[in-house]
Amino acid sequence: METVVIIGNGxxxxxxxxxxxxxxxxRIIIISAETDYFFSRTALMYIYMGHMKFEHxxxxxxxxxxxxxIELVNAYVTKVDVSxxxxxxxxxxxxxxxxxxLATGSKPNKFGWPGQDLHGVQGLYSKQDLDxxxxxxxxxxxxxxxxxxxxxxxxxxxxxxxxxxxxxxxxLVRENSFWNGVLPDGESQMIxxxxxxxxxxxxxxxxxxxxISDGIGKVKSVVIQETGxxxxxxxxxxxxxxxxxxxxxxxxxxxxxxGIKVNRHLETNIPDIYAIGDCxxxxxxxxxxxxxxAVWYTGRMMGETVAQxxxxxxxxxxxxxxxxxxxxLDIEYQTYGWVFGARGKKDHEEQFHWRHAKExxxxxxxxxxxxxxxxxxxxxxxxxxHEIFDRWLTEGRDVDFVMKHLVxxxxxxxxxxxxxxxxxxxxxSDYGKSIHPKKKSIKRIFQFN
Amino acid sequence: MSTYDRSMALTGQPPVTLSKNQKLATLxxxxxxAIILLAAFNVEFPNRAIWLITALTSIFTGIVWFSWxxxxxxxxxxxxxxxxxxxxxxxxxxxxxxxxxxxGFYIVLYFYPEYLGLASKGENTGIIAxxxxxxxxxxxNPASQWFVYGTLYTVGILAFGIKFLLKYxxxxxxxxxxxxxxxxxxxxAFLIPEFxxxxxxxxxxxxxxxxxxxxxxxWPLNYYNFESYRxxxxxxxxxxxxxxxxxxxxxxxxxxxxxxxxxxxxxYCSWVCGCGGLAETVGDSFRQLSDxxxxxxxxxxxxxxxxxxxxxxxxxxxxYSYLGKDTSKYWLTKSTFLIGVGVLLTTVFALxxxxxxxxxxxxxxxxxxxxxxxILALIGFHFYSGDGHVFLFxxxxxxxxxxxxxxxxxxxxxxxxxxxxxxxxxxxxxGCPMAGMMGFQQRLFSKxxxxxxxxxxxxxxxxxxxxxxxxxxxxxxxxxxxxxxxSCVGCGICSAVCPRGVLKLENGPLKGRIDSxxxxxxxxxxxxxxxxxx
Numbered sequence: 001m002e003t004v005v006i007i008g009n010g011x012x013x014x015x016x017x018x019x020x021x022x023x024x025x026x027r028i029i030i031i032s033a034e035t036d037y038f039f040s041r042t043a044l045m046y047i048y049m050g051h052m053k054f055e056h057x058x059x060x061x062x063x064x065x066x067x068x069x070i071e072l073v074n075a076y077v078t079k080v081d082v083s084x085x086x087x088x089x090x091x092x093x094x095x096x097x098x099x100x101x102l103a104t105g106s107k108p109n110k111f112g113w114p115g116q117d118l119h120g121v122q123g124l125y126s127k128q129d130l131d132x133x134x135x136x137x138x139x140x141x142x143x144x145x146x147x148x149x150x151x152x153x154x155x156x157x158x159x160x161x162x163x164x165x166x167x168x169x170x171x172l173v174r175e176n177s178f179w180n181g182v183l184p185d186g187e188s189q190m191i192x193x194x195x196x197x198x199x200x201x202x203x204x205x206x207x208x209x210x211x212i213s214d215g216i217g218k219v220k221s222v223v224i225q226e227t228g229x230x231x232x233x234x235x236x237x238x239x240x241x242x243x244x245x246x247x248x249x250x251x252x253x254x255x256x257x258x259g260i261k262v263n264r265h266l267e268t269n270i271p272d273i274y275a276i277g278d279c280x281x282x283x284x285x286x287x288x289x290x291x292x293x294a295v296w297y298t299g300r301m302m303g304e305t306v307a308q309x310x311x312x313x314x315x316x317x318x319x320x321x322x323x324x325x326x327x328x329l330d331i332e333y334q335t336y337g338w339v340f341g342a343r344g345k346k347d348h349e350e351q352f353h354w355r356h357a358k359e360x361x362x363x364x365x366x367x368x369x370x371x372x373x374x375x376x377x378x379x380x381x382x383x384x385x386h387e388i389f390d391r392w393l394t395e396g397r398d399v400d401f402v403m404k405h406l407v408x409x410x411x412x413x414x415x416x417x418x419x420x421x422x423x424x425x426x427x428x429s430d431y432g433k434s435i436h437p438k439k440k441s442i443k444r445i446f447q448f449n
Numbered sequence: 450m451s452t453y454d455r456s457m458a459l460t461g462q463p464p465v466t467l468s469k470n471q472k473l474a475t476l477x478x479x480x481x482x483a484i485i486l487l488a489a490f491n492v493e494f495p496n497r498a499i500w501l502i503t504a505l506t507s508i509f510t511g512i513v514w515f516s517w518x519x520x521x522x523x524x525x526x527x528x529x530x531x532x533x534x535x536x537x538x539x540x541x542x543x544x545x546x547x548x549x550x551x552x553g554f555y556i557v558l559y560f561y562p563e564y565l566g567l568a569s570k571g572e573n574t575g576i577i578a579x580x581x582x583x584x585x586x587x588x589x590n591p592a593s594q595w596f597v598y599g600t601l602y603t604v605g606i607l608a609f610g611i612k613f614l615l616k617y618x619x620x621x622x623x624x625x626x627x628x629x630x631x632x633x634x635x636x637x638a639f640l641i642p643e644f645x646x647x648x649x650x651x652x653x654x655x656x657x658x659x660x661x662x663x664x665x666x667x668w669p670l671n672y673y674n675f676e677s678y679r680x681x682x683x684x685x686x687x688x689x690x691x692x693x694x695x696x697x698x699x700x701x702x703x704x705x706x707x708x709x710x711x712x713x714x715x716x717y718c719s720w721v722c723g724c725g726g727l728a729e730t731v732g733d734s735f736r737q738l739s740d741x742x743x744x745x746x747x748x749x750x751x752x753x754x755x756x757x758x759x760x761x762x763x764x765x766x767x768x769y770s771y772l773g774k775d776t777s778k779y780w781l782t783k784s785t786f787l788i789g790v791g792v793l794l795t796t797v798f799a800l801x802x803x804x805x806x807x808x809x810x811x812x813x814x815x816x817x818x819x820x821x822x823x824i825l826a827l828i829g830f831h832f833y834s835g836d837g838h839v840f841l842f843x844x845x846x847x848x849x850x851x852x853x854x855x856x857x858x859x860x861x862x863x864x865x866x867x868x869x870x871x872x873x874x875x876x877x878x879x880g881c882p883m884a885g886m887m888g889f890q891q892r893l894f895s896k897x898x899x900x901x902x903x904x905x906x907x908x909x910x911x912x913x914x915x916x917x918x919x920x921x922x923x924x925x926x927x928x929x930x931x932x933x934x935x936s937c938v939g940c941g942i943c944s945a946v947c948p949r950g951v952l953k954l955e956n957g958p959l960k961g962r963i964d965s966x967x968x969x970x971x972x973x974x975x976x977x978x979x980x981x982x983x
Binding site for chain 1: 524525526527529530531532533534539619620621622625742743900902903904905907908909910911913914923924927941944945946948949950953954955957958960961967968969970971972973974975976977980
């Protein structure tokens with residue numbers, strides 16, 4: 001019987017394991033040094049905030065693994081010997097594999113700031129990081145101020161977490177508007193305002209110069225590059241993105257770039273070794289995607305794909321239409337298709353933007369300037385139906401069609417205020433059109449007759 | 450574990466201390482409770498009406514003020530910060546103490562009302578006497594323990610309803626639903642029955658007297674609705690009484706199935722029902738305590754369906770006991786009734802097994818067959834054994850047992866008393882036969898479902914954690930499968946707490962209501978087709 005060993009028990013590795021079990025009778029071993037059982041990394045913030053306990057973030061009950069004959073090993077893989085197909089666990093124990101899936105995820109970026117290894121300086125990625133934050137910032141008495149460096153999704157989550165315990169937070173963002181490498185300006189601006197509403201001291205266009213020690217190894221303050229201002233603080237959150245967690249593979253012979261180099265079949269340069277999830281790096285980005293995709297959903301899709309390959313149906317990783325979602329404090333964000341921020345915007349991309357006069361709700365729709373082809377949508381404060389946008393993108397609908405049927409795509413709870421009329425009015429006046437919205441049709445939504 | 454309480458202090462760690470406003474509000478609320486407690490020890494209040502108003506107003510104000518301070522100045526959104534740090538809502542000491550206190554109250558209420566001051570002869574004393582003035586204004590009669598309970602129940606739903614409205618002020622579904630339960634409790638459960646009592650003996654009712662009737666309280670939740678004294682009451686009260694009897698029967702066989710088909714059982718459980726109203730408002734702080742394990746789900750299925758069988762047997766026996774044998778007097782006789790019940794149950798069973806048998810698990814099939822055989826055997830046994838007691842026991846014994854075990858212990862003492870331990874829907878989930886029957890229909894024949902939004906789920910677990918019915922919502926959502934569970938009461942909180950906009954309660958076509966995907970939306974179209982073929 002073939003033994004498949006998976007390093008990493010995150011969403012990628014666990015999805016691969018589950019699908020291999022569905023498709024075959026192979027022996028499956030998952031190795032992780034982080035936790036005994038799979039948990040949802042995206043939910044770590046809710047533990048600190050008191051919404052959930054750690055066990056609630058575990059999607060499967062503990063008996064699940066034994067019942068499905070997935071063996072769990074709590075260990076740290078220190079070396080991979082590809083010639084003998086052997087893993088060295090915790091520097092001593094050996095484990096043989098027939099097929100190896102690397103799903104080791106990411107680690108927080110550190111850019112060589114002076115003082116970045118002091119006590120009180122930390123990222124937020126792993127369960128251990130969460131435990132550390134509980135020690136560093138249990139309350140506002142122990143942590144009188146926290147400074148967060150890096151304006152991305154983890155940064156804003158960390159700010160929300162600390163604010164839930166009334167800890168004052170200064171948020172240093174290198175860009176001149178929050179996450180505007182990804183979000184169009186109007187949206188980014190709205191999130192700036194929302195961050196301030198939550199009493200977070202947002203500093204845009206601001207870089208960290210150095211972190212200063214209190215003399216006995218703990219953080220005392222940070223210095224801001226632009227102004228030289230010194231901010232007293234007890235915790236520094238480093239949230240300037242993540243990088244693949246691959247240090248242990250350095251001399252293994254597996255080809256590495258920033259991540260583990262894989263082809264479209266998620267195969268590395270060494271036979272029988274695959275890489276999926278955050279740690280995998282495509283030779284070339286697929287479509288508009290980046291070569292390394294550190295996203296929950298892509299990790300899951302790679303897991304689904306590699307399971308097919310390992311079980312004899314060798315297929316390419318061919319993700320469908322891009323989608324993603326996040327929550328910025330109280331504002332939910334969803335995206336389907338491609339809408340680019342100012343920097344990444346293509347020449348042919350036209351963006352229609354609507355924002356509610358009072359509430360924090362906005363929509364951006366991207367379409368092709370000449371053909372009117374619908375390219376993608378970002379929504380803030382409105383939920384949209386994944387299936388509908390996926391269908392429209394596949395069918396190659398134009399922006400007028402999308403506008404006309406926008407109400408079909410609404411996924412907000414029943415009785416919610418609807419904004420489609422206002423959105424379409426603005427669209428009509430922006431582009432001199434006279435589109436009349438269709439009425440919501442259950443038949444169209446569920447596609448039955 | 451990162452967040453367990455390391456301190457031994459009963460007040461909790463610094464992040465969960467109370468603000469000045471909250472302390473004052475607590476004081477006011479406790480003052481109101483203290484007045485009622487003093488009354489229990491027979492402290493004589495000179496002007497009962499004023500003291501009663503003071504007590505109720507203090508409790509109401511305390512709760513509303515506390516909630517206002519809790520949510521004011523916060524941006525509208527999900528307010529679950531620190532839920533698992535508070536000992537009252539995380540199965541800590543506070544929760545257990547509160548649980549024991551409420552349980553104690555229910556035991557006294559159901560079994561020792563004399564301690565509350567109920568007098569079988571003469572004037573009430575104690576707490577009940579304190580409530581006499583209000584009762585006299587409404588119905589003209591002195592208060593009973595049930596009037597005291599009803600008043601406190603209504604104040605609870607109203608005050609905590611306002612808390613819920615503040616907490617979920619960004620969510621219109623939750624707001625409308627909460628106003629609905631507040632309305633049905635105040636009007637239908639509390640005021641209308643009291644006013645109706647004034648009509649008893651009047652010419653409107655042709656001199657008859659109606660039983661105490663909460664119109665929205667439908668059999669089998671209202672398990673005593675078809676008992677002899679109530680039927681007599683209905684029939685003695687002219688056209689109005691007759692209309693109410695018709696309504697009571699139609700509620701069971703026409704209105705409930707129709708509305709459940711259209712909207713799922715949520716139309717009742719989280720919009721109308723009094724038990725549901727209390728759970729959603731007073732019990733909201735405990736929703737996260739329901740057990741989500743598969744084991745708990747198994748227990749739930751057996752227990753709730755056994756209660757349905759029990760209530761069916763009991764009601765059949767009770768109605769049987771007062772029917773006549775002579776067809777010339779009244780068309781419905783003992784034997785036609787029994788045959789009718791047998792035919793009805795067999796028909797439902799046959800229809801379900803013919804059209805929906807694929808949707809049952811093995812144990813459900815065994816259970817259904819087993820229970821049907823038992824009921825039919827008991828009916829048949831009765832016909833052969835001649836004029837004995839139907840179902841081996843005296844109908845009175847069956848009724849008393851049901852009323853004690855289910856009506857009092859389960860729905861009251863455990864159902865509400867254990868809020869801080871089993872979560873706020875312990876009764877609705879494990880015990881309520883009404884919820885069980887509507888759930889059966891909801892699972893098999895209803896347009897209602899919770900739609901999962903393609904591949905957007907991140908398995909975070911908020912939905913499952915905050916499901917008061919103990920449904921592991923995430924287990925479905927992360928498979929891209931819609932949630933169609935008989936126990937779902939449609940409170941909408943899973944959808945509200947979802948950070949990624951994955952869940953939506955909606956009514957749609959029956960076809961394709963449940964479909965699980967091996968590979969989720971967003972993946973390679975060919976792969977999805979290949980592996981999702983069924």
